[in-house]
Amino acid sequence: MGYVKELRKVVGHRPLILPGAVAIILNEEDEVLLQLRGDGGGWGLPGGIMELGESLEETAAREVFEETGLTVEQLKLVGLFSGKDYYLKVANGDELYSVTAVYMTREVSGELLKDGVETMDLRYFPLHQLPGDVVPSYRNFIHTSLGDLLI
Template sequence: MDYISYIRSKVGQDKVILNFSGGILADSEGKILLQLRGDKKTWAIPGGAMELGESSVDTCKREFFEETGIQVEPLRFLNLYSNFEEIYPNGDKVQTIVFLYEVKAVGNIKIADFKNEETLKLGFCSQEEITQLDSVSTKHRLMLEEYFANQFEMGR
């Protein structure tokens, strides 16, 4: 049983704090890889929930691969985001703690046909294209703005 299923078996849909890790992957033109999420139908930075005994770096690598099919290595830690609350489509309530990394691909990047339950579509987007997407969460929009500005505010 994964950690989220275990916790939810104990607390139901009550609000809990969960740790997540994600990565920002840029191509040679500076465009950022985003995923169209299967659960919320929103564009997002690839990443996901930490399992018990797993480091934030290992979570980033595992979740990035699960959601994109791309193996990555973190290059640098960007920021920690801890002041966001969400309600998932199934009613689960969370306060998220997100470790965000800049990552590089290990090997080839093939995204054209990648799709699974978590990811409906993948695409590289420029900063301008991202600002025009209406289905990016406030949390992910902030992370991307800070990335493009290369200025990360503590305490988010």
């Protein structure tokens, strides 16, 4: 996240518009992979903020690998989320409006790895039995993007 750190040196805590990407990874049973975040923020989808020179798809693939140890392929764009509902003020006072590309895939390889810092746990959950502490924006990404599977 070097780019954002450099921006923060200039703008401080003022709001930024930050593009990023997450991945909805489904297994054969239509269960979704969730990450228990190391920052105490609850369960969410693997993903993060775009670095300079990356495409949104590259951002999703890089972040998935960094946070889960999995390599993803065949990423399909299923949604783009932005606006006032995606304003965040994080614990250190930084403010941002996120613009998030949501991708979906069933094509993964590798072994799940949790680093104990950014990722405390990784588990697949049935779509109708998501944990109560899923970050609200991620819950919205899942329900909006996978509506057909939730019926």
